[in-house]
Amino acid sequence: xxxxxxxxxxxxxxxxxxxxxxxxxxxxxxxxxxxxxxxxxxxxxxxxxxxxxxxxxxxxxxxxxxxxxxxxxxxxxxxxxxxxxxxxxxxxxxxxxxxxxxxxxxxxxxxxxxxxxxxxxxxxxxxxxxxxxxxxxxxxxxxxxxxxxxxxxxxxxxxxxxxxxxxxxxxxxxxxxxxxxxxxxxxxxxxxxxxxxxxxxxxxxxxxxxxxxxxxxxxxxxxxxxxxxxxxxxxxxxxxxxxxxxxxxxxxxxxxxxxxxxxxxxxxxxxxxxxxxxxxxxxxxxxxxxxxxxxxxxxxxxxxxxxxxxxxxxxxxxxxxxxxxxxxxxxxxxxxxxxxxxxxxxxxxxxxxxxxxxxxxxxxxxxxxxxxxxxxxxxxxxxxxxxxxxxxxxxxxxxxxxxxxxxxxxxxxxxxxxxxxx
Amino acid sequence: xxxxxxxxxxxxxxxxxxxxxxxxxxxxxxxxxxxxxxxxxxxxxxxxxxxxxxxxxxxxxxxxxxxxxxxxxxxxxxxxxxxxxxxxxxxxxxxxxxxxxxxxxxxxxxxxxxxxxxxxxxxxxxxxxxxxxxxxxxxxxxxxxxxxxxxxxxxxxxxxxxxxxxxxxxxxxxxxxxxxxxxxxxxxxxxxxxxxxxxxxxxxxxxxxxxxxxxxxxxxxxxxxxxxxxxxxxxxxxxxxxxxxxxxxxxxxxxxxxxxxxxxxxxxxxxxxxxxxxxxxxxxxxxxxxxxxxxxxxxxxxxxxxxxxxxxxxxxxxxxxxxxxxxxxxxxxxxxxxxxxxxxxxxxxxxxxxxxxxxxxxxxxxxxxxxxxxxxxxxxxxxxxxxxxxxxxxxxxxxxxxxxxxxxxxxxxxxxxxxxxx
Numbered sequence: 001x002x003x004x005x006x007x008x009x010x011x012x013x014x015x016x017x018x019x020x021x022x023x024x025x026x027x028x029x030x031x032x033x034x035x036x037x038x039x040x041x042x043x044x045x046x047x048x049x050x051x052x053x054x055x056x057x058x059x060x061x062x063x064x065x066x067x068x069x070x071x072x073x074x075x076x077x078x079x080x081x082x083x084x085x086x087x088x089x090x091x092x093x094x095x096x097x098x099x100x101x102x103x104x105x106x107x108x109x110x111x112x113x114x115x116x117x118x119x120x121x122x123x124x125x126x127x128x129x130x131x132x133x134x135x136x137x138x139x140x141x142x143x144x145x146x147x148x149x150x151x152x153x154x155x156x157x158x159x160x161x162x163x164x165x166x167x168x169x170x171x172x173x174x175x176x177x178x179x180x181x182x183x184x185x186x187x188x189x190x191x192x193x194x195x196x197x198x199x200x201x202x203x204x205x206x207x208x209x210x211x212x213x214x215x216x217x218x219x220x221x222x223x224x225x226x227x228x229x230x231x232x233x234x235x236x237x238x239x240x241x242x243x244x245x246x247x248x249x250x251x252x253x254x255x256x257x258x259x260x261x262x263x264x265x266x267x268x269x270x271x272x273x274x275x276x277x278x279x280x281x282x283x284x285x286x287x288x289x290x291x292x293x294x295x296x297x298x299x300x301x302x303x304x305x306x307x308x309x310x311x312x313x314x315x316x317x318x319x320x321x322x323x324x325x326x327x328x329x330x331x332x333x334x335x336x337x338x339x340x341x342x343x344x345x346x347x348x349x350x351x352x353x354x355x356x357x358x359x360x361x362x363x364x365x366x367x368x369x370x371x372x373x374x375x376x377x378x379x380x381x382x383x384x385x386x387x388x389x390x391x392x393x394x395x396x397x398x399x400x401x402x403x404x405x406x407x408x409x410x411x412x413x414x415x416x417x418x419x420x421x422x
Numbered sequence: 423x424x425x426x427x428x429x430x431x432x433x434x435x436x437x438x439x440x441x442x443x444x445x446x447x448x449x450x451x452x453x454x455x456x457x458x459x460x461x462x463x464x465x466x467x468x469x470x471x472x473x474x475x476x477x478x479x480x481x482x483x484x485x486x487x488x489x490x491x492x493x494x495x496x497x498x499x500x501x502x503x504x505x506x507x508x509x510x511x512x513x514x515x516x517x518x519x520x521x522x523x524x525x526x527x528x529x530x531x532x533x534x535x536x537x538x539x540x541x542x543x544x545x546x547x548x549x550x551x552x553x554x555x556x557x558x559x560x561x562x563x564x565x566x567x568x569x570x571x572x573x574x575x576x577x578x579x580x581x582x583x584x585x586x587x588x589x590x591x592x593x594x595x596x597x598x599x600x601x602x603x604x605x606x607x608x609x610x611x612x613x614x615x616x617x618x619x620x621x622x623x624x625x626x627x628x629x630x631x632x633x634x635x636x637x638x639x640x641x642x643x644x645x646x647x648x649x650x651x652x653x654x655x656x657x658x659x660x661x662x663x664x665x666x667x668x669x670x671x672x673x674x675x676x677x678x679x680x681x682x683x684x685x686x687x688x689x690x691x692x693x694x695x696x697x698x699x700x701x702x703x704x705x706x707x708x709x710x711x712x713x714x715x716x717x718x719x720x721x722x723x724x725x726x727x728x729x730x731x732x733x734x735x736x737x738x739x740x741x742x743x744x745x746x747x748x749x750x751x752x753x754x755x756x757x758x759x760x761x762x763x764x765x766x767x768x769x770x771x772x773x774x775x776x777x778x779x780x781x782x783x784x785x786x787x788x789x790x791x792x793x794x795x796x797x798x799x800x801x802x803x804x805x806x807x808x809x810x811x812x813x814x815x816x817x818x819x820x821x822x823x824x825x826x827x828x829x830x831x832x833x834x835x836x837x838x839x840x841x842x843x844x
Contacts, residue, residue, distance in 0.1 A: 121583050126666060136665075146664050151607050152598055156666040157579035157673070161543050161767050162631055171632040173764035176574055176705065185573050187707055187763070209584055209675070210593040236764070242568050243558075244548060244578040245667020251579070252764040253631070283598065285609055341609070342595035342658070342674040345583050 005267050006081075008032070008088040011408045015091045016098050017105070019052030026401065026411020027052055029091050032084060033259035033413075034224065036069055037111040045114055047072060050259055050413070051091055053108050060104035061097075063087060069117040073204040073223040074348040080204070080223075084264055113167075113258035116226065117202065117349040119160045122254075123339060124198075124230060124353035126154040129329040131358040131366055138374045150280050153330040153338045158230070158353065159251035166227075166415045170253035172392060172422040175236035185239060189422035192234035192375060193390040196356040197303050197366035197398055199325060200228035201332055202260055203350040210343040215288035218336035221346060224260035225299075225332075227398040227415035228353055231255070234369055234389070256351070257398070257415035263332075265410055269402040270294035273331050285341055286334045295331035299412075300324055301357055301400045303366070308393030310383050317397060318382050323359035323366055325400075392421045427689050428503075430454070430510040433830045437513045438520050439527070441474025448823065448833020449474055451513050454506060455681035455835075456646065458491055459533040467536055469494060472681050472835070473513055475530050482526035483519075485509060491539040495626040495645040496770040502626070502645075506686055535589075535680035538648060539624065539771040541582045544676075546620075546652060546775040547757055548576040549750040553780040553788055560796045572702050575752040575760045580652070580775065581673035588649075588837045592675035594814060594844040597658035607661060611844035614656035614797060615812040618778040619725050619788035619820055621747060622650035623754055624682055625772040632765040637710035640755035643768060646682035647721075647754075649820040649837035650775055653677070656791055656811070678773070679820070679837035685754075687832055691824040692716035695753050707763055708756045717753035721834075722746055723779055723822045725788070730815030732805050739819060740803050745781035745788055747822075814843045 007013075008030065014021050015029040027033065027050040036045040037055055046067050048055040058064045063086055064072060075083070090097040126132055129149065136144030148154065164170060172193060178185035204223030207213050213221055230250060237249030273295035281287065288295075301324065306317030330338075335352050356366040365371045368389055372378055378388040390396070400412035429435075430452065436443050437451040449455065449472040458467040459477055468489050470477040480486045485508055486494060497505070512519040548554055551571065558566030570576065586592060594615060600607035626645030629635050635643055652672060659671030695717035703709065710717075723746065728739030752760075757774050778788040787793045790811055794800055800810040812818070822834035 121581055123581075123669075124666075139665075148600075148607075148661055148664065151600075152662050154662070154666055155669050157581055157669070159543055159545075159579055159766065161769050161772070162765075164631070171765050174634070175764050178570075178573075184702065185570075185705070187705055209586070212596070233764070239570055240574050240576070241667075242570065243561075243667075244546075244576055245663075245665075247545075247577050247579070248760070248764045248766065251766045280606065283607070283609055338670070342597050342655070342670045343584075343593050344581060344670065344673045347583050350583070 008084055009268050009407065011406060014093045015051060016093050016095065017052045017054050017091060019054065022052065025052050026413050028408045029088060030408040031261065031265050031410045032087050033261045033265065034069070035116050035258040035260065036114045038114065039106065039111055049087055050108065054105045055108050055111055056087070056101060057104040057106065061090065061101050070349045073117060073202065074206065076205065077220045081264060084262065113165060115163065115165050115256055116258060116260045119163055120347045120350045122158040122160040122163060122351045122353065123155050124158045124355060125330070125335055126355040127328040127330045128356055128358045128366065130327065130360050131356040131370065134358065134365065134370045151283065153335055155339070156245050158254065162251055163254045163256050166255055166257050166417065169418040169420045170231070171420045173233050173236065173248070173252040174422055175233060175248050176239055177235040178239050190233035190236055191389065193419060194232045194234050194368045195390065195396045196230040196232055197301055197323065198228040198230050198357060199299070199354040200226045200256055201335065201352040202226065203346045203352065204348055206347045207340055207345055209345040212343060213336050213340040215286065215291055215333050215337045218333035219263055221336055222263055222332055224262040225266065226260050227257035227400050227412050229255040229396060229398055229415055229417055230353060255415055255417040257413055259413045261410065261412055266297055266402060268404050268407040269298045271296045271298050271326050282334065286337055288333065291331055291333050295333055296326045296328065298324060298326045299400050299402055301398065304397040304399065305381065305387065306395040306397065307381065307383060307385055309385060311395065315383065317395065321363060321365055321371060323357050323364040325357055327359050328354060328357060390419050392419055394419050430506055431690050431829065433828060436515045437473060438515050438517065439474045439476055439513060441476065444474065447474050448835050450830040451510060452830040453683060453687050453832045454509050455683045455687065456491065457538050457680040457682065458536045460536065461528065461533050471509055472530065476527045477530050477533055478509070478523060479526040479528065483512065483523050492771045495539060495624065496628065498627065499642045503686060506684065535587060537585065537587050537678055538680060538682045541585055542769045542772045544580040544582040544585060544773045544775065545577050545761060546580045546777060547752070548777040549752045550778055550780045550788065551751040552749065552782050553778040553792065556780065556787065556792045573705065575757055577761065578667050580676065584673055585676045585678050588677055588679045588839065591840040591842045592653070593842045595655050595658065595670070595674040596844055597655060597670050598661055599657040600661050612655035612658055613811065615841060616654045616656050616790045617812065617818045618652040618654055619723055619745065620650040620652050620778060621721070621776040622648045622678055623757065623774040624648065625768045625774065626770055628769045629762055629767055631767040634765060635758055635762040637708065637713055637755050637759045640758035641685055643758055644685055644754055646684040647688065648682050649679035649822050649834050651677040651818060651820055651837055651839055652775060677837055677839040679835055681835045683832065683834055688719055688824060690829040691720045691826050693718045693720050693748050704756065708759055710755065713753055713755050717755055718748045718750070720746060720748045721822050721824055723820065726819040726821065727803065727809065728817040728819065729803065729805060729807055731807060733817070737805065739817070743785060743787055743793060745779050745786040747779055749781050750776060750779060812841050814841055816841050
């Protein structure tokens with residue numbers, strides 16, 4: 001576990017980048033998330049760190065000598081932390097490097113952000129017991145949660161090629177669907193298009209094939225966390241998913257936010273990993289004292305929906321649900337330990353999705369499947385429109401942030417995607 | 423469809439590489455499969471083509487100017503075919519390039535073969551109706567084949583990081599299992615380790631996200647075919663796979679053969695795509711006249727098992743099953759068209775597994791799960807040993823070849839892997 005506080009978390013730190021000191025910024029000097037950006041003049045991706053409304057070009061600031069994010073992610077935890085420390089010191093009020101760093105700044109409004117790294121394999125987990133239970137009830141009213149759920153961090157493989165950066169639209173997918181009263185399936189545009197509120201854990205240090213990662217070392221292999229929307233076609237899923245799991249219902253697009261908030265930045269927001277009384281204890285390979293003490297992370301999450309009609313009216317959208325990552329049933333360390341217990345190798349840039357992060361209350365559903373009860377209960381928006389599923393032109397915006405008395409607020413930026421017609 | 427014959431298929435062609443003219447070689451001049459090799463002196467991977475017992479270094483032969491296989495795979499079909507034609511002409515008896523090419527040859531016994539390309543996403547299909555039915559009967563005796571099977575080319579995502587080259591051993595995985603009479607699962611080494619006889623289709627030309635590939639164009643996006651063994655931990659699978667499909671039971675290792683036999687080389691072995699009377703016709707997006715006429719490929723497949731005891735006695739192993747790829751329920755073109763109908767993008771180097779290729783007869787099972795009836799009927803080997811599941815030290819060798827009167831035999835080489843202790 002690496003949830004140790006150091007002077008980069010000091011809430012009294014101020015930056016000479018004035019916008020980083022605003023109380024409502026996502027990117028104070030205590031955050032320092034990593035991303036890839038480019039400018040119109042220079043089309044190659046560069047590694048940047050967000051500070052207030054600016055982005056610091058790490059190579060131009062002479063902090064690294066490469067534009068390869070995956071190489072940076074692979075660094076040993078100690079080296080990674082020394083890079084964080086150097087960035088923090090250079091951005092502090094009074095830094096001797098202010099002139100060099102200042103020349104390496106770009107306004108965020110002047111750059112384009114891409115995917116934060118080259119993604120290798122993408123695994124999606126299913127860590128919200130609330131999501132699993134609500135979905136399970138729709139399919140199996142008498143037996144919502146399967147017997148393995150409280151023992152196995154359920155996961156499956158997803159598609160990396162169709163992970164797209166925040167801001168990029170995607171076409172409504174076509175696929176086979178079959179209504180119960182139809183004799184044969186038909187091909188057509190998805191009619192039950194959904195989003196999924198997730199976090200993406202991005203792998204840093206790799207492990208060799210055949211060498212499991214122990215709980216005590218698991219977080220050293222995680223570079224950081226982004227927001228992630230795993231768009232889902234529920235009608236296609238219902239017809240295709242037996243017996244091997246979701247496929248075309250999930251792999252047409254998934255949207256990843258540009259900034260990777262490091263586990264180092266999240267250290268002040270660690271909370272105990274707890275389970276409801278009566279639930280089984282994790283097996284030994286998924287258990288560790290540090291995981292019990294501070295394995296979970298308190299991250300507030302929000303989903304916003306902006307319809308085309310709202311956009312035309314200059315309306316930023318409705319917040320349609322909220323939840324918190326601390327309610328997940330399995331921690332980051334447990335996902336890493338489980339994924340590798342069979343010897344599976346993780347590589348820098350691999351993405352571990354949390355699965356839909358729903359909270360315990362019905363209003364905390366992380367998908368429309370939950371909020372509209374499988375489409376049966378459309379809900380009203382402030383514009384007078386209603387939604388059971390996503391319509392063309394709908395934009396979904398995910399937001400996340402950490403708050404804790406005595407610390408600066410740490411934000412994740414946003415993860416935004418718009419549904420285009422089929 | 424690109425199953426057109428040209429003069430590279432002429433069975434009368436002879437090569438000045440004498441070993442390519444032997445009647446039993448896998449690699450006559452009519453084959454020309456691609457792979458990546460390296461030598462002790464030069465550790466960087468190079469692109470080679472197998473010819474008899476030699477490998478031709480394509481860059482040294484001045485046929486290409488890069489060592490990037492994925493770049494070569496991405497070529498337009500016409501360009502790809504002109505490369506094939508140039509290789510064929512240079513290797514023919516009487517070629518003016520014999521001296522240049524001869525200097526670019528290495529004995530296969532002197533080089534190490536790696537994975538043929540950098541693999542992006544790996545998808546595994548389930549195209550053998552015989553496999554699906556036999557496995558389904560073990561789980562659901564009254565309802566072996568699910569209602570979607572004859573409509574949807576069932577597939578799911580697999581793990582690319584743990585695909586290993588032929589010849590590399592792998593450790594028996596550990597994982598959670600739970601017997602029906604146990605209250606709680608336990609962690610331990612897999613006790614029901616299995617192989618799966620598959621073919622791997624390697625993607626060449628990519629498609630853009632949001633742009634499906636039509637049946638008529640589908641094979642232009644496939645570079646070629648290799649042998650593939652998707653090792654499986656049946657006891658781990660049984661406990662983990664609901665509701666999202668197999669995960670740790672499959673992602674500890676999959677073995678890929680080194681040589682990619684191009685669809686161009688397989689043109690003489692195309693056969694009609696047929697279905698049993700009474701089965702539904704494919705939906706329009708999975709149908710095309712050329713697919714009906716010659717969408718399937720006749721590839722003879724064999725599985726050999728060599729135990730540690732056999733190896734110590736100098737015994738090459740027992741052939742434990744045979745099947746033919748023509749018995750698959752869905753063709754290569756249908757897999758590509760289905761995979762992209764929702765807009766999913768394929769990239770050069772992506773791998774589409776066929777799924778376990780079992781034939782209609784019980785002895786044609788492509789896995790031990792079938793041959794031993796789920797472990798209930800261990801079978802005898804020529805060494806006097808018996809097997810229900812794989813034991814430590816067991817080596818599985820997959821072989822494949824095409825035969826057709828009037829054409830040279832085309833072989834796939836072998837796909838070999840050995841189980842190491844947990």
